[in-house]
Amino acid sequence: MNGELESILLNDLKLPADRLAMDGSLHEAGFDSLAIVELSLLLGDRLGIDVSDSDIREAATIEQLDRLIQRKGDEQRARRS
Amino acid sequence: MHNPGDATAAVICGIGAALPSRVVSNAELCTRLDTTDEWIRSRTGISFRHVTGADSSTEDLAVQAAEQALAVAGATSVEAVVLATTTPDRCCPAAAPAVASRLGLTGVPAIDLAAGCTGFLYGLATAVGFISSRTANAVLIIGVDRLSTLPARDDRTTVPLFGDGAGAMVLRRGRLEDDGAIGPVVLGSDGTQAELIQAAHPGSLQMQGAEVFRHAVDRMTSACAQAVAAVGWCMNDIDRLVPHQANARITSFVARQLEVPDSRVLGNVDLVGNTGAASIPLLLAQSASDDRLQAGQRVLLTAFGAGLTWGAVTLTWPELAS
Known part of the structure; x- marks a missing residue:
């Protein structure tokens, strides 16, 4: 997993490390509805990546969330350059 | 004279x-x-x-x-x-x-x-x-x-x-230099988002929690930055952040965005919930009486609510009779 994403999940959202499995769902990792908004805000502020709440909600697993953020970051960087 | x-x-x-x-x-x-x-x-x-x-x-x-x-x-x-x-x-x-x-x-x-x-x-x-x-x-x-x-x-x-x-x-x-003087009051509103928190009459409240969270964080964070800049302080000068008590998750997010440590953030939402317009003076009164808030401390107040409305203001807490 992207180190910055891992840091946000563990240090900012305070999700328990032992529940953070790449093949586990966001719900299993401890996400609730507010955590999805918090993650969206933090991705924008910290990484400059715009990912909507609904996009995050559609990620079925932490691995898909990680890929989604990578893809959005690549797309948005390409658009800016 | x-x-x-x-x-x-x-x-x-x-x-x-x-x-x-x-x-x-x-x-x-x-x-x-x-x-x-x-x-x-x-x-x-x-x-x-x-x-x-x-x-x-x-x-x-x-x-x-x-x-x-x-x-x-x-x-x-x-x-x-x-x-x-x-x-x-x-x-x-x-x-x-x-x-x-x-x-x-x-x-x-x-x-x-x-x-x-x-x-x-x-x-x-x-x-x-x-x-x-x-x-x-x-x-x-x-x-x-x-x-x-x-x-x-x-x-x-x-x-x-x-x-x-x-x-x-x-x-x-x-006088402006007195402890307790109210600093520049930063206020704002956005009626295009009125539907995020609305009640036509008692017993009919509708609230879009996720969007409220997003706007609350954005608005309070920027109002705080404006209020602190307007009085010529920096965020590190703030001894006590007094956020409107709506939700502990919102206040801790705002404090983190402002880089104000938890030890400087006052709160009572656990015991009283969201008390609306009463929230800030209630928290100030309780904190002054139990010494979490003391004379000479630099204080930043901030709030966000239906409207939408938001605001922030600085002051130095004065010596008051107990």
Whole structure:
């Protein structure tokens, strides 16, 4: 997993490390509805990546969330350059 | 020698608060709502809230808090009353003249203002205006709400959030360099987002929690930065951040964005829930009485509420009579 994403999940959202499995769902990792908004805000502020709440909600697993953020970051960087 | 009439700052000289005696725990709510203590606490940080019964009104709470603030100020009278509420006992007339008369202040200018949970900060700006325009030398501001009346009785997502209460503050004419002087008041609104928090009448509240969270964080964070810059401080100067108490997750997110450490953030949402316009003066009064807030500390107040409305202001906490 992207180190910055891992840091946000563990240090900012305070999700328990032992529940953070790449093949586990966001719900299993401890996400609730507010955590999805918090993650969206933090991705924008910290990484400059715009990912909507609904996009995050559609990620079925932490691995898909990680890929989604990578893809959005690549797309948005390409658009800016 | 300064002529006192030349002083146009508004300076805090009294603070007070009132809560209804009935306390409703999460466990009690769980007996009638499809929710759990863990669900409520993890999403809101709230464990208890105070709720008025049929025998107590918005005006009763306002009078109780005001009497305490006037006693702390050592004042028997003020020259204007500003009352911020979204939940008055009746739509007409306003509560402020009635509250003023119950306090023995018949004849003074007295107005209500509605700015949701930002009402107290709008009230502060109004009081500063009364003083600088020489309408009054001393102003009583009351923030009071009975937000427990707004949600539908069986709405498990909003009922746990709200409690009832009042907070009051007395401001006197003074000088900008005095401890307790109100700094530049930053205020804002966005009516295009009115539907995020709305209630056509008591018992009909609708709230879009995720969007409210996003706007609350953005607006309070930027209002705080503006208020601190306007007074020439930096965020590291802030000894106490006093955010409107709506949800512990929002306040901790705002504090983290502002890089204000948790040890400098005051809160009471766990014990009182969201008390609307009462939230900030109630938290100030409780914190001053238990020494979490002390004279000389640099304080940053911030709020966000229905409207949308938001605001922030700085001050240095003054020495007050206990």
